Amino acid sequence: MYKKIHENVKITPDSKAFQFWLNPPASIYRKYYLFEVTNPQEVLNGAKPNLRQRGPYTFREKWEKRNLEFLNEEEIKYTPVSTLYFEPTLSIGNESDLITFLNIPAAAMIEQIKTGKFDFIDSSFANGVLNHLDTELFITRSIHELITGYNDPLMDLASTYMPSMIKGDTFSLMNGQNGTEWQSYVMRTGNDNPLNVGKIVSWNGKKKLNFWSNDKANEILGTDGSFYPPFLNRTSRIDSFSPDMCRTYSLTYLRDNEIAGVKTYDFHLPENIFAEPSINPENEGFCDGECFGSGVLNISNCYGGVSGFISQPHFLNADEKIKNSVDGLTPNKDIHDFIIHFEPTTGVPIGGNVRLQINFYLTQHDEIDLVKNIKPVLLPVLWFEAQISLNPETRDELSKVAFYVRLVTIIPIAMISTGILLILVSSFILIKRFLKPVKHRTVREKKEIYSAEKANLFSTQENV
Template sequence: MCRKVIVSAKFAIAMMPSKNRRVIINIVGLCLIVLGLGNVLFGESILNKFLEKEMVLRPGSKMFELWKIPPLKLTLDFYLFNWTNPQDFQNLDIKPKFEELGPYRFIEVPHKVDIKWHTQNASLTYKKQSKYYFDAANSKGQLDDKIVTLNSLAVSLSSKAKRWSSLRRRVIDIALNVYNGDISITKSVNELLFEGYEDVLLNMANFLPTSLIDVKVPFDKFGYCYPRNYSADVTGIFNIHTGADDMRKFGQVHTWNYADTTRAYAPECAKVYGSPGEFQSLYLEPHKPVDFFLSDVCRTVTMDYTQTAEVEGIQGFRYEGGKRMVDNGTLYPENVCHCNGDCVPSGLMNITSCWFGSPMFLSYPHFYDADPYYLTEVDGLKPEKDKHELYLVLEPRSGLMLEMKARLQSNILVEPISDFKMFRNKRRIFFPLFWFEARTRVSPQLAEEFKLLPRLLLSGKVFGIISTVIGLIMLAWYPIKLHLQNRLIQQIKINNLDNETHHIVAKTISLQPEISPLLVESVQANAKILERADTQLTEFSIEASTSSTDRSSMQSSTSST
C-alpha cells in the first residue's frame, strides 16, 4: 500500500509542469533547511526545557517517586576503634593504642514521610526515615563483637558541667563515682551503633530536675546511631524548593526545623542553604563548588570540583571534601565562625553545639588531610587517600548522584578537669571512636536512562545536519541542472561550428593542385573523419527529434484522457 502511494506521488510530481515541480522542491528544501538549523541551534535548549519540566517535584510525577524512595542502593560500612591499652591512660608517656575492627556493613533503605506541599512558595516539607539492615555476609565481624572504648557519656557530662557553679559541679563529681574511676567501657558493636545501651548516669539524668543539671536528655539509651533505625525525628524537618517557580532553586533547602538559620554557630555561619543530599542544582559548571546542608552537623559544607570522571559510561563532575570542609579558619578564614570558641588545628570540624554540648569533632578517617598533631597523640592510625578521602560524582546536566563515597570519623575531646576526680590529671586528646563509609553508585539500568539525554541531543544534531544538507541540495538542484544543460548546448554549437570550418578548409585545399601530395592526403583523411562525425551528429539530432515528438504525443494523449 505504501509503495503504491509513493509511486503515485512520484508519478504526480513527474506529470506536473516543470515550473510547479521546481516551486514544490524549493519549498520542501527550504523547510528542511529551517528544520535542520533549528535542531542544530536550538535543539539543546528545547531538550533542557523538557528536562526542567520533568524534573519539577509534583505529586504523582516520576521524579517525585524517585525522590521519595531513592532507587540507589546505599551501604554503610562502620569501622570501630578497639582501645587496646585503657589501663595506661593515666600514664602521660604512653599513647592510646587502637585496633580497627570492621567493616560492619548495613544496608540503608531511606524514604520520605510526613510530606506536605506548599504551593504558595513552591516548596514541600518532609522528614527522612531510614531502615538499616545488617549485611552479615559482607561484614568482617558480628554484631556481638566486644569493643573497648571511651565512656563518651561521662566525657560529655564532665565537659558540659565544667562551667557550672561549684555546687552543681560537686553533684556531678559524686554522680561520676558510679564508674569507679574507670574511663573505659566494653560494649557490643550492636549496642554501640543502633541498638544503644542503658547507663546509670543516663537514668540518673532523666530523673534529676533540669534546673539542677542543665541538661535535657532526649533519649533513654545511648549509642552512636541511636535511635536512627526507623526513626523520622533524628534528622529534623526539611523544607525544600520543588522548582515549580524557579529551577535554579530546585532541590535546595529553604528551611530546616522551620528556620532559615541555626543556633549552632555564629550568625555569619548560621545560614541554612545548599542541597540536603538528593539533588543538586541543574546545569553544573566545572570548577564551581557545590554546597550540601548536613543536619547531623547543623551546617552547610562546601565541596570543590576536581575533575571529570566516568561512572557506568556517563561523564560526571567529581567533587571532593578536601581540607576546606574540615578547616576551622586556619586555611580558609571564612570557616573561623565554625570554631564554637575552640579553634583546634586544621582537620577537625567542631560540632559540639549540634550534639547537645558534647565535645564532638568530625574528621576524615584516621585523621586524613588533618594537621599532623593529631596522629602524634595516638598509635594505630594510618591515613590513606584511596581509603579515607570523601568524594562524589554528579551528572552535570541534572545534578543527580552518580557515585558517592562519604567517609567521616567521629572523635570526642578528652581533657583534664580538676573539679572531677575521674578526669583529674588526664591527658588532652581527641579520642577516635569510629568512622563510617556511606557508599552508593548508579545502577546499570538507571545509567541507561541517564545516557538517553545525550543520545537524544546527538541524534537531534545529526538529524539537523542531514536535513540541512538535503535541503541545500534540493534548492541547488534546478540551478545546477540548468547550468549543465546550457553547457551541453554550447558544446554542441561549438562542435557544429568546427564541422563547418573543416568542410571549408577541405574544399579550399582541393582547389589548389600545387599543394604537396602529402598535405592533400592528410587533409583528405581528416575530411573523412569529419564526415563520419557529421553523419553521427545528424543521426543524434534525428533521434532527439523523434524522442521529443514521442513525449509530446504522450502528453497530448494524457491530457485528452
C-alpha cells in the same frame, strides 16, 4: 531539550523526579568503622592512645519520606527517615563482637563539669557518683549495643537533671536517629526553575541555624544531599546541608570519570573544608573563640555542649599535631575522601562515598579520679561511610539522556561546520578552475584560445 529536562527534574506529583526522590532506585549502605582503644590502662596513666580500627560493620539503609505535603507549587514539606538493617555478609565481624571503647557519657559528664556547665555538680559529688556506679573511662560493649543503644546509669542521671536535653537512659552512637522522625524539611520543587530543585527552605522550622557566631556560618543552603539540581559544570559549587556537621558544606570539582558506562563529574570535599579561618576565610564563624586546629570542626554547640568534633576519616587533611596525638591512624585520600559521582546533565548522583569521622575531646581534671592522670586528647571513636549506587536500569537511562543532550548540542555545530566546509570546497573548486595555470591547460582549451585570438575577440580596437 532544556524544557524536557526541566519537566523531568522538578518535584511534582506526576514527575519522574518525584518518584526518584521518593523511592531512590539505588542500593544504599552505611558502613561503620569503630576505633578500639588497645591500651586503656596506659591511657589512664598519661600514655598516648593506641587505636585499632574494627569493621566495617555494614548496614543496609532504607530511605523514606514521610508526612509529605505540597505547600504550593514551589515548596514541599517532608520528614526524612533512615532505618538501618545489619548485613552480616558485607561486614567484617558480627554485631555481637565486643570492643573496648570510650565511655562517652562519662567523658561528656566530666567535660561538662570542668567547663562549669554542670554547675550543680562539684568534683567531689562527681567522684562519689562515678565510684558508686563503678564507672570506667573505657568500657567493653558489643557493636550492637554501641550502634543501636544500651542502658546507661549516667544517661539516666542526666535526664533527671537536664530533661530538656537528655531524654531517657539509653545511649547510642546513632543518637536516637535510627528509624525515627527527628527532623523535617521544607524544600523547593524547582517548578519555577530547574536550578532550584531540592533547595532547602527550612530545617526543623529554622531558616537559619543558631549554632555559630555569624550569619554566614548559620546559613542553610543547597539541598539535603539526596537530590541535586541539573546542568553541572566543572566550575559548579554544590552546596548541601548536613545535620551531622550542623552546617552547610560545599563540594567542588575533582575530575572527570566514568561509572558503569556513564560519564560523570566527580565532586568532593575540598581539602580546606575544616581549615582554620586564617587558611580558609569562609570558616570564619565556625570557631567559638580559639580554633582547635585545621582539619576538625567543633560541633559542641550543636550537641548540647558535649565536646564533639567532626573530621574526615583518620584525620585526613588535619594538622600534624592532631594526627600525631594518637597512634594507629593511616589517612589515605583514596579510601577516606568524601566523593560523589554526578551525571552532570541531570545532576543525578550515579554513586558516591560520604565519609566522616566522629571524635570526642577527652579532658583532664585534677579533682576527678577517673581522669586526673590522663593527657588531654581528641580521640576518634568511629568513622562512617554512606555508599550509594544507582541500579543498572537507571544508569542506562541517564546515559541515554546525556547522549541525546550532547547530540542536540553537537548537531547545530556540525551543520554549521558542514556548511562552512561545503562553501570552502566550492570556492576552492572555482578558484582552481579559473586560475588554472596556462601550462596545465588541455589541447582543446589551447585551440579555443587560439581561435578566439584569431577572431580578434580580445582585440581592443573593436571597442574603440
